[in-house]
Amino acid sequence: xxxxxxxxxxxxxxxxxxxxxxxxxxxxxxxxxxxxxxxxxxxxxxxxxxxxxxxxxxxxxxxxxxxxxxxxxxxxxxxxxxxxxxxxxxxxxxxxxxxxxxxxxxxxxxxxxxxxxxxxxxxxxxxxxxxxxxxxxxxxxxxxxxxxxxxxxxxxxxxxxxxxxxxxxxxxxxxxxxxxxxxxxxxxxxxxxxxxxxxxxxxxxxxxxxxxxxxxxxxxxxxxxxxxxxxxxxxxxxxxxxxxxxxxxxxxxxxxxxxxxxxxxxxxxxxxxxxxxxxxxxxxxxxxxxxxxxxxxxxxxxxxxxxxxxxxxxxxxxxxxxxxx
Amino acid sequence: xxxxxxxxxxxxxxxxxxxxxxxxxxxxxxxxxxxxxxxxxxxxxxxxxxxxxxxxxxxxxxxxxxxxxxxxxxxxxxxxx
Numbered sequence: 001x002x003x004x005x006x007x008x009x010x011x012x013x014x015x016x017x018x019x020x021x022x023x024x025x026x027x028x029x030x031x032x033x034x035x036x037x038x039x040x041x042x043x044x045x046x047x048x049x050x051x052x053x054x055x056x057x058x059x060x061x062x063x064x065x066x067x068x069x070x071x072x073x074x075x076x077x078x079x080x081x082x083x084x085x086x087x088x089x090x091x092x093x094x095x096x097x098x099x100x101x102x103x104x105x106x107x108x109x110x111x112x113x114x115x116x117x118x119x120x121x122x123x124x125x126x127x128x129x130x131x132x133x134x135x136x137x138x139x140x141x142x143x144x145x146x147x148x149x150x151x152x153x154x155x156x157x158x159x160x161x162x163x164x165x166x167x168x169x170x171x172x173x174x175x176x177x178x179x180x181x182x183x184x185x186x187x188x189x190x191x192x193x194x195x196x197x198x199x200x201x202x203x204x205x206x207x208x209x210x211x212x213x214x215x216x217x218x219x220x221x222x223x224x225x226x227x228x229x230x231x232x233x234x235x236x237x238x239x240x241x242x243x244x245x246x247x248x249x250x251x252x253x254x255x256x257x258x259x260x261x262x263x264x265x266x267x268x269x270x271x272x273x274x275x276x277x278x279x280x281x282x283x284x285x286x287x288x289x290x291x292x293x294x295x296x297x298x299x300x301x302x303x304x305x306x307x308x309x310x311x312x313x314x315x316x317x318x319x320x321x322x323x324x325x
Numbered sequence: 326x327x328x329x330x331x332x333x334x335x336x337x338x339x340x341x342x343x344x345x346x347x348x349x350x351x352x353x354x355x356x357x358x359x360x361x362x363x364x365x366x367x368x369x370x371x372x373x374x375x376x377x378x379x380x381x382x383x384x385x386x387x388x389x390x391x392x393x394x395x396x397x398x399x400x401x402x403x404x405x406x
Binding site for chain 1: 333334335336337338367368369370371373393395396397
């Protein structure tokens, strides 16, 4: 019995992801990649007895169908993709025993956008530059699953308790198509007028369908620029949003002309546009689960609060949160 | 002959045309063959084709061009041959 699964239907860009991602190559243009919603990802892993950062599958908008070639434990978390084993509906956020030859099928995302499938032992594809995380567009660490593909699994831990994530510990996927996203002003907020900075934190920002793991593109009010942007050394470039090439932080709200693009897991690490705001890393999971046409409202926080949110996310993704079923 | 509703396989933005200036994939009365593209759904910078899984006569789109669509929502109707 080989420890693997076979991909019957690949879903839409279903990719292997792992934490902490591909660390150390930003200056050569390799993004970190890794799971977009790390909260759901880690909870899937702990449900099957894996270390929470173990390689697992990220499913986007439409899930895959997989046949297990070995007995295993699986767990599905994140967006509601109505998982079934051999055609029978099974609960999410729960350890599910599955036997060799059985099929796990996920459908389209009914709420949220990204689901995670963890399998006991984890996914054992070959690491590239130190990580199994897939940067699909460039084929770094592999590509999205394809039909017929066999994917190797690692060695599971024994004595796993069948558990579930209690509702209070799960990320709350918005049911009203609105998301409150915590963000900090800076690093380049002084390139905008103070009024525009206020507007950013009060306006509705609609998510464009052109959003992906590279960037979340937003539609909203116009930006007005301060003298810093309009009366600058020509070396910065012609557009008010141009700046001499600089490093982009993860979560940067990157302003290209009048279109804000939030730079996320597979984003470029440098460029010549300003980043007036930065989304807190603990709010990335919301960007991962928000769908085209849904609305973001940004709540202004400071670094201390960003740290507290991060600590909360960390606490919610430890094995201690699980309850036995 | 029976009227069949084709449902959206995933959430996104529905398009009746391959590009903004093009003609719609189908207009009412057109013949539909298995595998024909009926519409596109845009998500993650990708355009996923909605393909016919049955043959018949195209009766019309059930959601507007450029509209946000949920999985399972009707895309169009086909009178099965």
